[in-house]
Amino acid sequence: MVQVTYVQHDGTAHEVDAPDGHSLMEVAIDNMIPGIDGDCGGACACATCHVFVDDAWLAKTGEKEDMETSMLEFAEGLEANSRLACQIKASADLDGIIVRLPESQH
Amino acid sequence: MSQAATKPEVSAIPDPYSVPLEEIDMGKAALYPAQAHWAYFERLRKEDPVHFCESEEFGPYWSITKFNDIVHVDTHHHQFSSEPQIVIGDAVDFQPPMFIAMDQPKHDVQRKVVTPAVSPVQLSEVEPLIRKRVGNVLDSLPVGETFNWVDLVSIELTTQMLATLFDFPFEERRKLTYWSDVAASGPQVGDDSMTEEFRLQELTQCLEEFNKLWQERKAEPRKNDFISLMAHNPDMQNMDPMEYLGNLILLIVGGNDTTRNSMSGGVVALNQNPAEYDKLRADPSLIPNMVSEIIRWQTPLAHMRRNATEDVELGGKTIKKGDKVVMWYISGNRDDEVIDRPDEFIIDRSKARHHISFGFGIHRCMGNRLAEMQLRILWEEILKRFEKVELVGEPVRVTSNFVMGYSHLPVKLHAK
Numbered sequence: 001m002v003q004v005t006y007v008q009h010d011g012t013a014h015e016v017d018a019p020d021g022h023s024l025m026e027v028a029i030d031n032m033i034p035g036i037d038g039d040c041g042g043a044c045a046c047a048t049c050h051v052f053v054d055d056a057w058l059a060k061t062g063e064k065e066d067m068e069t070s071m072l073e074f075a076e077g078l079e080a081n082s083r084l085a086c087q088i089k090a091s092a093d094l095d096g097i098i099v100r101l102p103e104s105q106h
Numbered sequence: 107m108s109q110a111a112t113k114p115e116v117s118a119i120p121d122p123y124s125v126p127l128e129e130i131d132m133g134k135a136a137l138y139p140a141q142a143h144w145a146y147f148e149r150l151r152k153e154d155p156v157h158f159c160e161s162e163e164f165g166p167y168w169s170i171t172k173f174n175d176i177v178h179v180d181t182h183h184h185q186f187s188s189e190p191q192i193v194i195g196d197a198v199d200f201q202p203p204m205f206i207a208m209d210q211p212k213h214d215v216q217r218k219v220v221t222p223a224v225s226p227v228q229l230s231e232v233e234p235l236i237r238k239r240v241g242n243v244l245d246s247l248p249v250g251e252t253f254n255w256v257d258l259v260s261i262e263l264t265t266q267m268l269a270t271l272f273d274f275p276f277e278e279r280r281k282l283t284y285w286s287d288v289a290a291s292g293p294q295v296g297d298d299s300m301t302e303e304f305r306l307q308e309l310t311q312c313l314e315e316f317n318k319l320w321q322e323r324k325a326e327p328r329k330n331d332f333i334s335l336m337a338h339n340p341d342m343q344n345m346d347p348m349e350y351l352g353n354l355i356l357l358i359v360g361g362n363d364t365t366r367n368s369m370s371g372g373v374v375a376l377n378q379n380p381a382e383y384d385k386l387r388a389d390p391s392l393i394p395n396m397v398s399e400i401i402r403w404q405t406p407l408a409h410m411r412r413n414a415t416e417d418v419e420l421g422g423k424t425i426k427k428g429d430k431v432v433m434w435y436i437s438g439n440r441d442d443e444v445i446d447r448p449d450e451f452i453i454d455r456s457k458a459r460h461h462i463s464f465g466f467g468i469h470r471c472m473g474n475r476l477a478e479m480q481l482r483i484l485w486e487e488i489l490k491r492f493e494k495v496e497l498v499g500e501p502v503r504v505t506s507n508f509v510m511g512y513s514h515l516p517v518k519l520h521a522k
Contacts, residue, residue: 045466
């Protein structure tokens with residue numbers, strides 16, 4: 001298990017355990033974290049699981065693929081630390097990761 | 107479109123299991139107003155989910171009918187090009203370029219220019235205005251008398267919204283409805299009610315009027331309407347007139363036919379499923395979830411078309427480079443491998459947002475948030491005012507393999 005903290009736009013933090021290999025979008029949906037939609041089910045195809053990765057963890061989440069970069073254009077309030085949660089898989093390297101959520105995904 | 111509305115000849119359409127599989131051609135527009143397409147798609151999903159057919163009308167093409175296969179095609183945009191055309195038929199000689207029918211990188215550049223007009227921030231600013239207009243339209247309706255919901259509500263509201271997005275002269279807003287209908291009709295979508303020459307002539311008039319607006323907006327400071335955003339953007343300032351027209355058509359049709367028919371579709375769905383209407387009256391907080399369910403159930407645009415740029419294996423078949431590929435969203439939304447009890451309209455369905463009506467990938471509907479907001483406000487304001495919007499006759503549907511629409515919906519309002 002990998003510990004993940006989701007911080008809602010209003011500052012509410014949710015600390016959850018993520019099974020290895022599950023995406024941070026799936027983990028958010030499974031734990032009913034408000035503010036992640038994941039309309040496409042994890043195909044990197046709708047940009048409704050936009051998160052801001054805490055700087056300390058950003059490099060460890062790896063490089064974005066072209067598709068993710070294209071889809072992020074759909075998201076509101078894009079920042080340098082913007083990622084799609086469906087493209088970040090829980091792993092031991094990311095234990096303790098903090099991601100912040102935008103005000104709304106849709 | 108509304109001009110093409112005809113009474114379906116149900117008897118002329120054979121049972122799908124009496125037709126040889128290879129002869130099934132989902133491009134036949136007559137299937138749709140007769141509602142005969144459901145059974146045909148069900149057979150294809152079961153027996154031949156990636157289906158090839160030699161169509162007399164549209165030439166050879168592949169039909170993709172299962173949800174996950176559609177997502178695959180939609181997300182592999184390098185293998186499945188959107189150029190030159192995103193509907194099943196090929197234009198004869200009139201085909202203005204528009205960014206929905208462009209690949210990267212040009213698609214991304216042009217799309218990005220106009221998205222601020224429908225951003226969440228912009229939408230929250232226009233929400234009070236939309237609510238006021240919806241209220242005005244609903245308050246003007248006759249209670250207890252039969253009238254056409256399509257004309258007085260669905261068309262009126264979507265047209266008012268379009269006029270706002272373009273900052274188009276408000277009194278002349280029905281011109282937008284007309285151009286949208288003309289643009290989305292024609293032989294490419296199986297409609298023979300107007301010729302290509304007629305469409306060209308009407309849309310040239312559309313371009314002339316929008317050219318005047320472009321010049322005006324260019325001379326004024328930049329605002330957040332579609333025309334001003336384009337006129338002030340360095341990437342679009344030297345756009346060819348036909349490309350300007352193409353992108354106007356895209357934005358007009360995209361914001362018109364789709365939401366209009368979901369506004370009508372919701373009335374049809376709730377009347378066909380009275381227990382769901384009861385659920386809604388008992389708990390209006392279900393509206394946002396119901397809005398997604400209406401958009402799935404209606405699937406206002408039945409398909410999008412691609413062209414293979416290389417040989418691709420899909421569902422055990424080989425799609426050859428250059429082949430035409432049609433993703434049938436209307437079928438994907440009824441795929442029971444992905445959607446539980448897909449033929450039922452369930453307003454409190456779980457994962458209601460997981461539908462394919464907006465498409466997925468880089469061409470996903472850019473107005474999806476606006477569409478959801480318009481539908482949410484409409485139903486919130488209806489519930490405040492009326493006990494029931496009762497469907498009192500048969501809906502009249504348009505003949506198209508692309509727009510899943512209604513031209514006439516006779517309803518009667520019951521006061522609260």
